[in-house]
Amino acid sequence: MKIGIFFGGQSREREISFAGGRTVYDNLNKSIFEAVPIFVDSKGHFVLLDWQYIYKGTIRDFYPPVDFLPKSDLPVQIYAESLKDLSENDWDKLIAEVGKRIDPSSFNKYMDFAFLAMHGPFGEDGNIQGILEWYGIPFSGAGILPSSIGISKIAQRQFLQQANFDGPKSVILNQADWNSQSHENIFKSLKHKLDLPLVIKAPHQGSSIGVSILIEDDLAKFEHLIQKSFFELEINKAEWDNYSQTEKISFIAKMVDIREGIGLPVIVNEDLLYTPDELMYYLNQSFPAQQESIKLKAIDSEDSLLIESFIEGKEFSCIVIQDEHGRPIALPPTEIRKGKDVFDYRSKYLPGISRKITPIDAPQDIIEKIRTQCSDLFKALQIDVYARIDGFITKEGKVFLNDPNTTSGMLPSSFFFHQAAEIGLNPSQFLSYIIRTSLNARLKSGKHHFELQKMIKKLDKELEGLKNEAQKKINVGVIMGGFSTERHISVESGRNIYEKLSSSEKYLPIPIFLSGTEEQHELFVLPINIMLKDNADDIKDKIKDYHVHPIISQIKFESSEITEKYSHSTNTSLKKISYANLPELIDVAFIALHGRPGEDGAVQTELEQLNIPYNGSDVESSKITINKFETNERLKDAGISVADHRLVFEDKWQSHKEAEIEAIEQQLDYPLIAKPADDGCSSAVKKIKNRSELEAFAGMMFRPQEEFIENLANILKLKKNEEFPQKNFFLLEELIDKKAAKYFLEITGGLLTHFKEDGSIDYEIFEPSEALAGGEVLSLEEKFLAGEGQNITPARYTPEAKNYKKVAEQVKATLKKTAKVLNVTGYARIDAFVRVNEDLSAETIIIEVNSLPGMTPATCIFHQTAINGYKPYDFIDKILSFGTEKMKKQTIAK
Structure with a gap:
């Protein structure tokens, strides 16, 4: 069955839709479905997308294609709506760069x-x-009527009130009233009707876009938040003129961000500005005379806002699905524990920031009350197949439902998959359920009845045939977690590997969580519901206090018809194992750990003793690459450029601090880079600009307790929940800069190894990605959060495409030499800076080598492998096949 996956779109949530579409594309069961990617651009064109673009980090990384972008002096990426005066012929040419433009009338040629x-x-x-x-x-999910109600928070609120569902007090604020009436009077009226805090919502947005909470009695703050939800912004001329160029660029970048800012095109004094450069020019040169400020307004702004009273209580989200007979079943509601008042975009989609507790921490009768009300609302809105319903439970036990969503986020750890796992369905199985149930729901329309029945009958037969496949597959132990600062990203990588393999015809993945200490590793085979907990700490907590909640047992019973039909070979219980048990369970291991243990050779040592093949480099190579200082020394001795570097040890720092600082300052100039010597994922990597920041970094790294030292954390501008390890040594490096080079950029390059016929190793070096840091160093979000980072693949070494090959060959030669010097095998990622001189000679300065690089859905190594023709599954298959062949050769050699 050909499944057309529609993703992207014209909304402000298009990046999460893009990432969700990729999840669906990768997780559809390959035995029975053919995935057909239909990208919808921000102008509403339907594009049959060439598959390799699915694995770009963001839409802007490939669309609009670079040749169609307007010339720009600003490092700010744009969407297709910033293109103007394009004819239909121009659009056809543009779309042909990434796929094929298709018309709805021809959809039936491409999809069932x-x-x-x-x-x-x-x-x-x-x-x-x-x-x-x-x-x-x-199509999947709800029909037209519930969708049209579900999109509007105002219509929802009115419907909920009419249907006698409890909810907060609310007021609708029209833009016409806001523009014509006293803001102070509006504020007074809202405070009188609703009290503080006030919850301000843009009614047609999701992912918490345009949602704010006003806590303090502050008119200026109130005006700012109202403007933000209307997608408007007031700019003061004097303030703008005082900005530096860097501050102006940062302001423009935030303002055109469709999630937090206004977006483009933007309306300014009846003018329509399409690009960041036009806006910058306007603000610099065309600021109207005698106007102290101007208002910027989104072209698609909100006409009204929903203002609600703040609900004191626990926030939850509940997925409701239908059983085989069309009856709603509310899955276990998840409690959202967030670090701040709003469960915002970052909290929703970056692992480790918020916590999801399933089921919600409440008495069983309260959980049942939530489930009953969610099911009642599902029926009242006549929703089909599934919905996500959000709400609050107050201290008094009142249930307030406030946001029925007819489509849920589909990232790997989204509520959509998270709660389905509680009844034993992995993502691939849940997607099969959605498709089959949606086909049945479409029968209600009375249209195409015969064709639908025929499709359902054929699909049922294929689903039945899947039950015998598991016995023929290769068992892969996917080892994830760990106890380093990289544990959350490790879980994301492990889950992604699990999901890519679980939808394949060749492999049967078994999720294994590693915990414990350096001295004593603890291994657990995870049931699917624990594997899909929000982050590594959640998984660890569940393992410590493992039990099946009575409400989960009840829901499993209610949904047993569903699980019997769609779930097979899915582990449903937690098992503690040892390394010695692995040969009975698995044929090969995929180590999805980052940092220690995993990249240090410790796990590889255990696996080699058991003759279990694994991914990545061997023990000795891993021991070198985990240590950034040792890596730098080896590469420097081999004539490869590295940053000047120095280790700082706790005992020496504590006993001779002043002498150590003087020695550091004699060797390295400020600003310099400080980082853990044996951690990755940008954990605690900081640009140190002065002695005070150096002392703060050392104080935090050498702190005696796990909790942050507040004044030092403030000096380093650490975010709440930011990972900052405790170590007894760290690494200092010179800050790599442009020097006399004509062009300068940061890159990250992946590689894959193969065996030649003579048994020697061949290195396939991928086209590196150019990494654009929004701040002083590449952040965790930019590396791993879907839609956040800007990675351009291939890297732009010079503005002239004709020079690419000459520079690229030099860079790839250095990356290959680096891998050979360090005896890297399997696959790896190498981070570096590149200086390109006037004569196109290039110097590649190696920063670090990752022997087990991040394998999250958004990581740029998948952008690179796509250029060489590998889909993520193909790449993973190559990695596992190489590891298996390597172990065979080692066994024969012994």
Whole structure:
């Protein structure tokens, strides 16, 4: 069955839709479905996307294609709506760079079924559902009517009140009233009706975009938040003129961010500005005379806002699905524990920032009350297949439902998959359930009845046939977690590997969580529901206090018909094991750990003793690359450029601090880079600009307790929940800069090794990605959060494409030499800076080598492998095949 996956779109949530579409594309069961990627651009064009672009980090990394971008002096990426005066012929040429433009009337040539992974306006408001229904394409999820209600928070609130569901007090604020009436009077009226705090919501947005909470009695702050939800912004001329160029660029970048800012095009004094450069020019040169400030306004702004009273209580989200007979079943509601008042974009999508507790920490009768009300609302809105319903439970036990969503986020750790795992469905199985149930739901329309019945019958037969496949597959132990600062990203990598393999015809993945200490590793085979907990700490907590909650047992019983049909070979219980048990369970291991243990050779040592093949480099090479100082020394001796470097040890720092600082300052100039010598993922990597920051970094690294030392954390500007390890030594490096080079950039390059016929190793070096840091160093979010980082693949070594090959060959030669010097095998990622001189000679300065690079869905190594023709599954298959062959050769040699 050909499944057209619709993702992207015109809403502000398009990046999460893009990432969710990729999740669906990778997780559809390859035995019974063919995934067809349908990218919807921000102008509403339907694009049959060439598959390699699915693995770009963000939409802006590939669309619009670089040749169609307007010339710009600003490092700010744009979307397609910033292109103007393009003819239909121009659009056809542009789209042909990344795929094929298709018309809805021809959808039936490319797909049998449409899986909707779109969010917000045009995606979950009934528009796309109507188009598909018109052209006879069955689609996933709710129909037109519930979608059109579900898109509007104002319509939802009115419906909930009429249907006698409890909710907060609310007021609708129209833009016309806001523009014509006294803001002070509006504020007074809202405080009188609703009290503080006030919850301010843009009614047609999701992912907490345009949502703010006003806590203090502050008119200026109130005005700012109202403007933010209307997607407007007031700029003061004097303030703008005082900005430095860097501050102006930062302001523009934030303002055009569709999640937090206004976006483009932007309306300014009746003018329409399409690009960041036009806006910068306008503010610098065309600021109207005698105007102290100007208002910027989004082209698609909100006409009204929903203002609600603040609810004191626990926040939850509940997925409701339908059983085989169309009856709603509320899955176990998840409690959201967040670090701040709003469960914002970053908290929702970056692992380790917020906590998801399933089921919600409440008495069983309260959980049942939540489930009953969510099911009642599902029925009242006539929703089909599934929905995500958000709400609060107050201290008094009142349930307030406030946001029925007819489409849920589909990232690997989203509520959508997180709660389905509680009844024993992995993502691939849950997607099969959604497709089959959606086909059945479309029968209600009375259209295309015969064709739908035929599709359902064929799919049922194929689902039945899957039950015998598991016995023929290769068992892969996917080892994830650990106890380093990289444990959350390790879990993300491990889950991604698990999901890519679970939908394959060749492999059967078994999730294994590693915990314990350096001296004593503890291994646990995870049931799917624990593997899909929000982060490594959640998984560890569940292991410590493992039990099946009575409400989970009840829901499993209620949904047993579903699990019997779709779930097979899924582990449903926690098992503690030792390394000695692994040969009975697995044929090969995929180590998805980062830092220690994993990249230090410790796990590899255990696996080699058991003759279990594994991914990545061997023990000795891993021991070198985990140590950035040792890596630098080896590479320097081999004539490869590295940063000047120095280790700082706790005992020496504590006993001779002043002498140590003087020695550091004699060797290295400020600013310099401080980092752990044996951790990655940007954990605690800081640009140190002066002695005070150096002392703060050392104080934090050598602190005696796990908790942050507040004054030192403030000096380093550490975020709440930021990972900052405790170590007894760390690394200082010179700050690599441009020097006399003409061009300068930061890159990250992946590689894959193969055996030649003579048994020697061949290195396949991928085209490196250019990494654009939004701050002083590449952040965790930029590396791993879908839609956040800006990675350009291949890297832009010079502005002239004709010079690419000459520079690229030099860079790739250095990366290859680096891998050979360090005896890297399997696969790896190498981070570096590149200086390109006037004569196109290039110097590549190696920063670090990752022997087990991050394998999260958004990581740029998948962008690079796509250029060489490998889908993520193909790449993982190559890695496992090489590891298996390497172990065979080692066994024969012994």
